[in-house]
Amino acid sequence: MLLSCQQCRQFDKIAIEDYGIPGIALMENAGAGCVREILQRKMQRPTVILCGGGNNGGDGFVIARHLANSGVEVAVLLLTDSAGLSGDAKVNFEVLKKMDTSITQCDSDWSVDAFKSAMSKRSDCLVIDAMLGTGATGELRAPFANAVVAANELSAIRVAIDIPTGLDGDTGQSNLAFKANVTCTFVAMKNGFGSLEAKAWLGEVVVIDIGAPHQIFERVQ
Ligand SMILES: NC(=O)C1=CN([C@@H]2O[C@H](COP(=O)(O)OP(=O)(O)OC[C@H]3O[C@@H](n4cnc5c(N)ncnc54)[C@H](O)[C@@H]3O)[C@@H](O)[C@H]2O)[C@@H](O)CC1
Numbered sequence: 001m002l003l004s005c006q007q008c009r010q011f012d013k014i015a016i017e018d019y020g021i022p023g024i025a026l027m028e029n030a031g032a033g034c035v036r037e038i039l040q041r042k043m044q045r046p047t048v049i050l051c052g053g054g055n056n057g058g059d060g061f062v063i064a065r066h067l068a069n070s071g072v073e074v075a076v077l078l079l080t081d082s083a084g085l086s087g088d089a090k091v092n093f094e095v096l097k098k099m100d101t102s103i104t105q106c107d108s109d110w111s112v113d114a115f116k117s118a119m120s121k122r123s124d125c126l127v128i129d130a131m132l133g134t135g136a137t138g139e140l141r142a143p144f145a146n147a148v149v150a151a152n153e154l155s156a157i158r159v160a161i162d163i164p165t166g167l168d169g170d171t172g173q174s175n176l177a178f179k180a181n182v183t184c185t186f187v188a189m190k191n192g193f194g195s196l197e198a199k200a201w202l203g204e205v206v207v208i209d210i211g212a213p214h215q216i217f218e219r220v221q
């Protein structure tokens with residue numbers, strides 16, 4: 001089944017508002033599901049998680065916590081001012097802050113080299129893209145494009161969360177996107193994932209169930 005980004009957002013909204021599942025429970029299931037996939041594939045190794053300021057970044061904070069609990073060395077690069085975090089993402093950020101995970105705030109003027117040197121301290125690492133998901137609009141703004149370029153140039157395993165940052169989930173088009181080996185997408189494949197152009201950025205796609213009732217599918221068709 002393929003859904004548009006808007007339908008995926010509607011799916012989450014119905015789960016939260018009509019079924020009463022707290023958004024933070026969905027986020028926990030989403031992040032924990034990604035970590036389960038990473039561990040099953042034995043991809044665990046020193047990990048850098050690139051986090052944006054929305055709920056995709058929130059998934060990244062959950063992933064950081066679960067990976068750290070599994071004994072993985074984790075470093076988070078936050079591409080936004082932490083003061084702007086809100087809702088479920090903020091809750092998970094505050095939890096992570098109390099752990100001994102390294103968190104670095106990356107200002108909008110961070111260059112490709114700055115990202116590369118922050119990431120390559122951990123050679124042959126796993127890089128996780130939790131920068132942008134279904135809430136992305138328009139061209140990548142600073143410093144997201146530089147983070148994507150740097151991540152793509154590293155010799156690393158790359159995992160994208162929900163949608164590779166820079167890829168339009170609805171059309172499958174992109175000028176520049178995070179080049180994933182594996183994309184862990186939530187609820188359903190997005191409409192654009194079927195296009196040939198998208199496959200180059202997506203790698204293998206795994207659909208992660210976030211625990212919302214499947215009856216909701218009938219309402220977003
Ligand atoms: N409760 C929910 O709705 C759930 C959401 N989930 C995650 O939440 C994501 C959607 O979260 P959001 O709606 O917060 O959206 P995103 O996290 O995709 O992005 C929104 C943020 O990115 C910024 N932004 C948008 N376009 C940009 C661009 N081109 N360049 C730089 N910054 C840009 C916005 O200012 C905003 O801060 C999903 O993809 C999924 O990963 C999951 O946790 C499952 C539950």
Ligand SMILES: [K+]
Pocket residue numbers: 056129130131132133160161162163164165
């Ligand atoms: K992403």
